[in-house]
Amino acid sequence: MAPTQTQPDNAIEIRGLNKQYAPRGSQPAKQALKDVSLSVPRGSFFALLGPNGAGKSTLINIMAGLVRKSSGSVKIWDRDLDREERDARLAIGIVPQELNLDPFFTPRELLEVQAGLYGVPKAERRTDEILATVGLSDKADSYARTLSGGMRRRLLVAKAMVHTPPILVLDEPTAGVDIELRQQLWTQVKAMNQRGTTILLTTHYLEEAEELCDQVAIINHGQVVAHDTTANLLRKVDGKTLTLTVAQPLSALPPGLAVFDATLNTARNALVFHYRPSKTSIAEILAAVQNAGLTITDLSTEEADLQDIFLQLTRSAA
Numbered sequence: 001m002a003p004t005q006t007q008p009d010n011a012i013e014i015r016g017l018n019k020q021y022a023p024r025g026s027q028p029a030k031q032a033l034k035d036v037s038l039s040v041p042r043g044s045f046f047a048l049l050g051p052n053g054a055g056k057s058t059l060i061n062i063m064a065g066l067v068r069k070s071s072g073s074v075k076i077w078d079r080d081l082d083r084e085e086r087d088a089r090l091a092i093g094i095v096p097q098e099l100n101l102d103p104f105f106t107p108r109e110l111l112e113v114q115a116g117l118y119g120v121p122k123a124e125r126r127t128d129e130i131l132a133t134v135g136l137s138d139k140a141d142s143y144a145r146t147l148s149g150g151m152r153r154r155l156l157v158a159k160a161m162v163h164t165p166p167i168l169v170l171d172e173p174t175a176g177v178d179i180e181l182r183q184q185l186w187t188q189v190k191a192m193n194q195r196g197t198t199i200l201l202t203t204h205y206l207e208e209a210e211e212l213c214d215q216v217a218i219i220n221h222g223q224v225v226a227h228d229t230t231a232n233l234l235r236k237v238d239g240k241t242l243t244l245t246v247a248q249p250l251s252a253l254p255p256g257l258a259v260f261d262a263t264l265n266t267a268r269n270a271l272v273f274h275y276r277p278s279k280t281s282i283a284e285i286l287a288a289v290q291n292a293g294l295t296i297t298d299l300s301t302e303e304a305d306l307q308d309i310f311l312q313l314t315r316s317a318a
């Protein structure tokens, strides 16, 4: 895209976005997005999480120009989607969920066609460089139908990059992709982020979001229910697990421990406590276990993770 004098603080800025799908047959109208406001900081690696049907694809499809919003504003790289649609669209590359590639084209041909669609002059095309970035140089001239699922996914990433957008959106990019290929894709996407590309990712793999993304937004029933840095979100969860292995054989939960949210792990001869550090101190639990006449031989604690936050937020609003 054309070079800009100033770079916006936010790569994407969404204000008061609503989407109402019209009724279809016997299906009533559906409010898929309700007053969504969201800022994606420039340079961030941003995760958009939500259960099925939460509205993630609707949001991405609005940015891609595939779905018309009902109201609200969307700015992509400071370009308003209503007033400067072409420039807004040039600032974003979208990697779709489906592996829809023409099987009779080679990766090189597909990238050339895509560059043509975006009006990238021949002299400015970076086909070889992009193929190298996604690790497909040696497949440049093979038919797309001969590529593995993981290679096709990387080819879709390459397609989204031909017009050098400063923002890359990946919609569930690793669904059905095996672990090794997932790692390869992430290595490449991480490198792009380190070189300055803003990445917006939707995923069902929460551990992936936790590991890769510095910002997380959670959307549920069309509303943003959380948005923060990953570190802050993790700090906010009030939930821990404490596992205590004891010397005495356990067959039932001692009555004195019934006040806690505790279960038995018979395989490890251990008591597992789920507790909220803001309400219960670890000392209280340890004292109760000792009062029950048990000798602790081992102890471990687990912090809450993104999965816990996700469940807390999406369950309570269900």
Ligand SMILES: Nc1ncnc2c1ncn2[C@@H]1O[C@H](COP(=O)(O)OP(=O)(O)OP(=O)(O)O)[C@@H](O)[C@H]1O
Pocket: 021, 022, 024, 030, 031, 032, 050, 051, 052, 053, 054, 055, 056, 057, 058, 059
């Ligand atoms: N074209 C449409 N017409 C009517 N309703 C729709 C349409 N597309 C999506 N919806 C509804 O809007 C809501 C949000 O759907 P959307 O596809 O945006 O969710 P999602 O978070 O992307 O889910 P998934 O992870 O399953 O793709 C759902 O209730 C869905 O059934």
